[in-house]
Amino acid sequence: MYRTHTCGELRIDNVGQSVTLAGWVQRVRKMGGMTFVDLRDRYGITQLVFNSETNQELNERANKLGREFVIQIVGTVNERYSKNANMPTGDIEIIVNELNLLNASDVPPFTIEDQSDGGDDIRMKYRYLDLRRSCVRKNLELRHKMCIEVRNYLSDLGFLEVETPMLIGSTPEGARDFVVPSRMNPGQFYALPQSPQTLKQLLMVAGFDRYFQIVKCFRDEDLRADRQPEFTQIDCEMSFVTQEDIIQTFEGMAKHLFKTLRGVEINEPFLRLPWAEAMRRFGSDKPDMRFGMEFVELMDTLKCGTFPVFDNATYIGGICAPGCAVYTRKQLDQLTDFVKRPQIGAKGLVYARVQEDGSVKSSVDKFYTPEQLDALKQKMDAKPGDLILILSGDDTLKTRKQLCELRLEMGERLGLRDKNKFALLWVTEFPMFEWSDEEQRLMAMHHPFTHPMDEDIALLDTNPSAVRADAYDMVCNGIEVGGGSIRIHDPKLQAKMFEILGFTPERAQEQFGFLMNAFKYGAPPHGGLAYGLDRWVSIFAGLDSIRDCIAFPKNNSGRDVMLDAPAAIDQKQLDELFLKVDLTEENA
């Protein structure tokens, strides 16, 4: 061992001991005849002292040390004259009597500090240096701890972690697969799993009863902000359970994690919101419940035959932003621009200020009487000083989603989305299907193995689009952190589901035959859920992006800029796989 102690552990009690430390040079400061070196490792920083009066040669060598040099020193722990209460080792310093240079370093391309001068691109290229910054390393320490806690929690409940294969078959349903050509089976391809969904269901058929896995999954999607082509799931499945059992189990896990990782005690059961209610009250299937500002439907209040925009609307809804009546014209224009951005797509924004005297002053004053505006105020339960913001449209779902974006924006502006506050809930009773304009058919909102709610099964024949799924999402701070469902275990119901989804029996057999065959041999009732680990960690870490919870993330083109992957491969490799690259001109 190159050291007797780490750079984070020496304290006043160690004074007088001879110690050996190893680590990286964080900083060298020369003060008169003394040289102070901050020595850093994963565990902390310890101050080293060199004195030219005691040992000039050593002091000179210390002065030549550069940032990020790797050194080993031997010295004696000394009580500091001026202590530093901001660091755990701040009471002591090391009087060095031996210095070994283990490795030199070029000048790093950015500073290894929490507040670094490096931009995103250069930090990713030199990720191994970026990871030296304690703020980044801490996220990965948190990730490690979370995985240990999850594993021990589930293992104690009798869950078995089972590794499912990474080289499986491709299923064109759903997102795009990454495929892997098979050399031993020329012309054939494996696919990397988008999730172990069917495999964990097979484990239930196999009687494994309680399964989990923290597992890499892959989706070849055009990467929107903060998506990664490879991501990690906490994947779980249980047999002989109902939705209630699964919710209890994983609500327990979430509470355990908040307690052990963040010191947050959550004693009450999580709120449960049916999907329809979540959409009505918040315009979202993952509402941020850290703050109120619920939607108020204003069809009765504002459809008065006086304002054509509202009169033609199929939905009018408002939110009340407390204390925002003081917003300037410029601020209101910004909000209007915000909702009119193509990503949101509203046509305009109507506002109404509640003045100090209780009167209402709105952007549509000329269409409404003061009494009508007062009714609006009453309906919105708005107080003097509040700002009422109203959207309308001819598509209820779309308008609600626009209003949701506005609500989140106002929550942000009002500082109501505190990263240290956690609002958890379950959203339930999702629609089973959603209509796809592109495919001109119903699509499974979750996946084709989702069980309908028992009371809606009869509707499968008469009105499938009204069927609700026995599905549930766990939502935290406006982010879906996990979701799942009770699965179909009856082969006949599964066959009907494929039929509704427009699968021919042949195609269903071709793609999911292995699962449907397995279901012939005694499938138990089962269900489960999966958490997005990267996202879950980022919430615990208080981060906006998942990137810094991942050791070596990829950029938005799916590239690892540090490894410079993907890259061209040798012709020999292609030949062995019987593949030819056939680029179009624009790609060549």
Added chain:
Amino acid sequence: MYRTHTCGELRIDNVGQSVTLAGWVQRVRKMGGMTFVDLRDRYGITQLVFNSETNQELNERANKLGREFVIQIVGTVNERYSKNANMPTGDIEIIVNELNLLNASDVPPFTIEDQSDGGDDIRMKYRYLDLRRSCVRKNLELRHKMCIEVRNYLSDLGFLEVETPMLIGSTPEGARDFVVPSRMNPGQFYALPQSPQTLKQLLMVAGFDRYFQIVKCFRDEDLRADRQPEFTQIDCEMSFVTQEDIIQTFEGMAKHLFKTLRGVEINEPFLRLPWAEAMRRFGSDKPDMRFGMEFVELMDTLKCGTFPVFDNATYIGGICAPGCAVYTRKQLDQLTDFVKRPQIGAKGLVYARVQEDGSVKSSVDKFYTPEQLDALKQKMDAKPGDLILILSGDDTLKTRKQLCELRLEMGERLGLRDKNKFALLWVTEFPMFEWSDEEQRLMAMHHPFTHPMDEDIALLDTNPSAVRADAYDMVCNGIEVGGGSIRIHDPKLQAKMFEILGFTPERAQEQFGFLMNAFKYGAPPHGGLAYGLDRWVSIFAGLDSIRDCIAFPKNNSGRDVMLDAPAAIDQKQLDELFLKVDLTEENA
């Protein structure tokens, strides 16, 4: 929840309780007016009783249950009249008063019993049924427990589990990569990692200090017996350590695993054998130390100018098989055939029996005097009744490997390779390089990042093939379960290593530039090792094959016969990847 208890937990104390169970029908037996059903789940088997006198309708329904039907029952726990001491629930039975069929089952294609009538192929095709057999499930439970123990052990020592990416760059050095075409980067490919070797070294450069990961790795090799294209590694790396620190750490982990998983206490330090000694004494770099039968070199004893075969040999070695002098001519012929098999390749086998009177009778009697044969006996330390087996050849290494196979065969025949006995050791001081006839150059025996032993560094310039590596393998019962090395952290030494391995500076930069660049910024001294988890579990489980430690293994053609993967993919998928499959006639 569909049950109040599992099928493995009810005991005599529960008598009188009303319970609900759910599980699979293992067996239905009709005895007079009674019907007995064995109900099975992951946790055990509980006997259900139906009585036609009490409830004829229920009894009739019970009689119609088939094997592997999934049922739920409600009943009362009753003390059995004739108890079954062989099963934990054998003191009780359930008097059933409600029976719900949850799912029927086709007749399974093989019996769900430890001794199944299903062959390997059908068991793999219906792996979800095979996994219902408790002997198979137990292996996966063991695997789960081992992973939990490994993680907690290492985490307690400050190791962080860090997930490294699965989509990396291809490195033609070493085994063949599986590649993954990138749609977003047309004509470019990711590779799946053969191991996270370079990434964990980058984590050391990043100051992570102690890293581990239980991680899937991939190798596109022609599958020899008991290899899988995807396999799992326990991958570890530490900074500021020497070989001794790594050996101490992981010897501790191995002892912990044997204690917690097998109840085996290992108190002594593991034996350490330098590679050269292991080869000399056992002809193997992974000797099975559960038994002796060490090699005795016989050059001085048998090179007498009388027997041309030995006179021309560069190596003559023997082993002494205790009590085997009674072997018949037929048995000896079998042994001769064994060593002459192409996989072993010896030219012949010389034997010598030590008779009860102490005289020696050998297959080469005519070439040697009784005195010379007596000297052989002395040299071999053979006792009356022992059988001396001798191989010779003109290639010392090859002949030793042949003699190793013979030693293992004799150990097997003599029952000395007991699966419940564990002999662990470290093999150290491996050669740094081995000569490749195919490539006509030195190849790294481990990998190009392995550090030479300090005392041999000077030999790199003068006699590289004599350089020993600072590498170590952990061997258990003749199987390499783990191995690793101290890595090079000095960029200059790394560059020299690439040079010796025949890399041009350009090619080294192209393939490993990211690592060599990283080493410019203060790489700490570091080293690590990796265990083959599948193999490690199979040893703990007492299995010959790794297959039954893997939930969904592939066959020797790399196929998952259950999923029927790999398979052809849609033209649309190929088009999106700008790929064309170009089969030769024989593959089309």
